[in-house]
Amino acid sequence: MEEANILDMNSVKSRRQAALAWRRYVRFRYIYLLTLPGVFYYLVFKVAPMWGLLVSFQNYSPALGMWHSEWVGFDNFIDLFTYDHFYIMLRNTLVINLFSLVFFFPLPIIISLMLNELKHDWFKRLNQSILYLPHFMSWVVVASLTFFMLSQDVGLVNKFIIQSGGKAQSFLTNPDYFWGLLTAQNIWKDVGWGTIIFLAAMAGIDPQLYEAAEMDGASRWRKIWHITLPAIRTTIVILLILRLGHIADVGFEQVLLMKSPLVNNVADVFDTYTFTQGIQRGQISVGVTVGMFKGVIGLFLVVLSNTIVKRMGQEGIY
Template structure:
C-alpha cells in the first residue's frame, strides 16, 4: 500500500470566478418570474418593517404628536435612564425572561417530539386527521383561548372547580394564584401553537433520504434507533436555526395573552415590558416611553441572536449567517 506523503504539501488554491453585470442580468432574466413572486413579500417588509424604523428617533425625544418628530424636543438618553431606573424594571425583566424560559424549556421541544411521532404514523389518513386537530387551536384568537381558560379554571363557574366541589374538595384559585400563573401561560401556548410548530419540522423530515431508513432497517435498526441516528441528525440544522431565532425573542411576550389573563392578584408576576409600553405609550400618551421599551427589546434580541449564533458555530453547527 502506498501512502501519500502530505508533509510540506501546499493546499490547492481555488480560482475565484468574477461575475460581470452582464452575467447577473442574464441570471435575473432567467429567473424573472421567481423574483416577481417575491415582490409582495419584499414590499411588505419594506413598508411595514424597514420604513417605520426611522421612527426609533422618538425614543430620544419628548415626542408630541402635535409637534411631530421634526419639532419635538430632544432629550438624549433621558428616556432610557428613566426606564432603567424605574422601580419595577427588574421585576419586568424577571417576568419577561422567566416566562420565555418556561416556553423555551417546555414548549420548544414539543413540536419536535410530535413531528417525530406523526412521521412514524403509517396510515396517511390518520396522520392528516391528527395534524388537522393539532393545527386547529392556532387559528383561534387569544380572546377565545382566554374565555375557554376562564370557563375551565374559574373559581366560581369553572368546570374543574365544580368537579372538585362535587367530590367534596376545596376549589383551587387557578387564575389568581401567582405561583401558577407562568405555568398557566405556558400551557396555553402549548395547546394553541404546538401543532403549528410541527409544520417546519415535518417539512425537514420529509427531506430525509428514504434510502437511509431502508439501509438502517436492513441492518436491524429499530424505530427508536432510526429516529436517533437518522431523523434527528438530519433535522438538527433546522432545530438549531429555530432555537437561535427563538432566543432572539426572549424579550418578547405575547401581549394579547397577558393583557387578557392579567388581574390585580397576579400583576407582580404578569407585568412585562409589553404591558408597561402599552400602559405608558397608549393609555398615558407617553409615546416616547413606549418606543424606548421597543428599542430596548430589539437591542436585547439582537445581542442574544449574535451570541447564540457564535456559540452554535463554536460547537460545530451551522448558524444563521
C-alpha cells in the same frame, strides 16, 4: 503593462460574473417574483418604520412632530432603567419566555417525530388538522375557554374538585400558577402549528437512508436518533436562535387578557408597560424606548447564540 493586463482580466471577470448573475436571475425569475410580497412586507412594515426609533431620544409630542419635539438624549432610557418595577418586568418577561423555551420549544419536535412515524396518510393528515385548529383561535377565545375551565366559581375543573370532596382552587388569581398557565395556553394553542416546519424538513429526508437502516437491522428508535434528528438538526438550531431573538417579547394580548390586580406582580411585562405608558397615557417616547431596549436584547442574543453555534460546527442563520 502588467497592471493594464490585470485590470483587463478583472474587467472581463466582472462582466462574466454579471452575465452569470443575469442568467441565474432569468432562470429563477418566477421564484424571485414569488418573494416580492415578502420583501414588500418587510420593507413597508419592518424597515421603513425604523426611523421612528429616533423618538426614543425625544420628549415626543404629536402636535409638534418628530422634527420639532424636544431632544432629551438618553433621559428616556435612564427613566426606564430607574423605574421602580423595571427589574420585576425584566424578571417576568425572562421567566415567561424561559418557561416557553424549556417546555414549549421541544414539543413541536417531539410531535413532528411522532407524526412522521405514522404509516397511514389519512390518519396523519387528520391528526395534523386537529393540532392546527387551535392556532386559528384568537386569544380572546382561548382566555374565555381558560376561564370556563379554571374559574373558581363556574370552572369545570373546580366543580369536579368540589364533587370529589376537595376545595375549590383559585387558579386564575393565584400568582404561583400564572406563569405555568401562560405556558400551558401557548402549548395548547401553537404546538401543532409549530410542527409544520419540522415536518417539512423531515419530508426532504432521502427514504433510501431508512431502507438502508432497516437492512442493517436498525430499530425505529435508532432510525429516529441516527437519521431523522441529524437531518433536521440545522432547522432546530435556526429556530432556536430565532426564538432567542424574541426572548424579550411576550404575547401582549394573552397577558393583558389573563392578568388581574391579584397577579400584577408576576404579570407585568415590558409589553403591558408599553401599552399603559405609550397608549393609555400618551407617552409615546416611553413606548418606543421600551421597544428599542427589547430589540437590542434580541439582537445581542441572536448574534451571541449564532456565534456559539458556528463555533460548535453547526450552521447559523448568517
